[in-house]
Amino acid sequence: MSRLAGQRIVLGISAGIAAYKSAVLARLLKKAGADVRVVMTEGAQAFITPLTLQALTGEEVRTSLLDPQAEAGMGHIELAKWADIVLIAPASADVMARLAAGMADDLLTTLCLAARARCWLAPAMNQAMWSHPASQRNAATLRELGWQQLGPDAGEQACGDVGGGRMMEPEEIVAALDTELSGNAEHNGALPLDASPEHDDHAPTPDAFMAHAPTAAGPLAGCHVVITAGPTREAIDPVRYLSNHSSGKMGFALAEAARDQGARVTLISGPVTLATPAGIHRVNVISAMEMLEAVNATLADCDIFIGCAAVADYRLEEVAEHKLKKVPGSTALTLNLIENPDIIAAVTHREQPPFTVGFAAETRELARHAHDKLVRKRLDLIVANDVATPGLGFGADDNAAVLYHLAASGSEAAVTSHTLSPRAKRALAQALLDYMLPLYRAHQPTRSPAAP
Structure with missing residues (x-):
């Protein structure tokens, strides 16, 4: 009932x-x-x-x-x-x-x-x-x-x-x-x-x-944390779309963990089947462009931005008005794709960006790809996980991660890493925030110069 x-x-x-x-x-x-x-x-x-x-x-x-x-x-x-x-x-x-x-x-x-x-x-x-x-x-x-x-x-x-x-x-x-x-x-x-x-x-x-007022105590009290979660969908025609296997579980776990530490949380979610956690402001979006618009609307007072969503890199150059029909005798379909905006880069390249955490879901060469993304996108912290590992990553209840950030010197060559062993995503989210807090408080000038 x-x-x-x-x-x-x-x-x-x-x-x-x-x-x-x-x-x-x-x-x-x-x-x-x-x-x-x-x-x-x-x-x-x-x-x-x-x-x-x-x-x-x-x-x-x-x-x-x-x-x-x-x-x-x-x-x-x-x-x-x-x-x-x-x-x-x-x-x-x-x-x-x-x-x-x-x-x-x-x-x-x-x-x-x-x-x-x-x-x-x-x-x-x-x-x-x-x-x-x-x-x-x-x-x-x-x-x-x-x-x-x-x-x-x-x-x-x-x-x-x-x-x-x-x-x-x-x-x-x-x-x-x-x-x-x-x-x-x-x-x-x-x-x-x-x-x-x-x-x-x-x-x-x-x-x-006052049961739904922001939590007054906790290490993140007074902070506005914006988190993106889940996949995006890029329409092909009215009945088909391009997407990925993200369930949103990690982003939702992070939203709950940030709320429990006293933050005011805005959760911007792609299409998932998860219920909104109590006390969290949720914004539902479908496409990458919609997610970018929603993110931009939150940045005026955002203290910490966590980009956990699996955002589609490309979208259709032109979405078909009606369902595409199979052409008799044809064995192939060509889709013209154009690049989606880089939401994380749009956040970090602002004049006064918030403390920014990115995610890197990889299937090989985890450290190399994570380090490249950390520097190229000017992140304060990146969370890298191997989604090819059975039982971890997309759709699973458990996850593991390696955290990377630039050392205090700010040198691109001096990268510090910290491994979080496999555990429930809720526990991983808590461990991630605990590790992030000293970095956020120091808010070291770790970003590399803007990419050309």
Whole structure:
């Protein structure tokens, strides 16, 4: 049974084209057994009608703070007390800014201030708006206030732009909520604030309200760690693509390990079947170009970048509009490929790059290829592993690695190595971060001069 069964959810809908997805989201939440009541901003009603949401939820949709009938019973306070969960999807740049500022100028923002529920939001806006420092600052403020962020994804947007800012798909939002509740069962259903009948029995404690705030302690406290994970897919036609065997397990293990050490973690993942770890902001992408856009959107306040994803080196010069058909009499197919952008190099060649860790999955000459990549891409640390070893690497639960970095002198000839023996990927991730920490703290000028 879904953990959402019996949960009382206020679904907030703000203005944006992604509001059409909220109808599907409401239906899926009801299907999972949740009791759903919808609150819409004035702008949201320009994109989807309250009648649609009322038909899907079986409940009257609330749209006005100053509704005389509702306000007779302090309706916004009643609704805030009723909710176990407040979910805003889509969350526009405007509503995020107002929430971050503590404003209460409509029904949605007012009940959010009054609610003691677990709070989630799914951002949705143009990629330029999402990457703007003001939006990133507001998102960070909301995380500090206890809001858990779902997405956004990266990809093609309604306006024709490509980049971060797409609202997560409704199915992914429901799955993420169910996973979060399963991973935090002790906060599921709320304890009363005290034994007095004046308090609502479903209002969470302050600790429960802050359950999703960034961890305050640990060696990486205060750090924003960005991690890429999984494969990318490069479309050939609408039904075929080029990809690789990466499962994403190593990148997800690193995200959990960084979170446990107090970091605020952004996990940018290619298509994998793994659930989002609790307390981690996940961005889903498909192609290398989408991953680059998502990475660029995080770098303004990134302290540590770990490029664990297996990014495709090439993509189709032109993706076929329709499925390619076999040509009678032909025994070969020629695909014209062009080089994808080098995401790691794009990070390290910035004017002020973050501390950067790269990965090298090799099948032969591990040390030579890792050393070349370390210097050529100006990495602070590289994690090399032999994916040809049975039981290790792609798709496996275990892994082993050799860590390489330039010595304190910065000489390209003076490379230090450290071997991590085979172990579970979660344990390997912890060992890798433990080894990385002194290097990060020193942040030695180990990068070689920029490649010509």
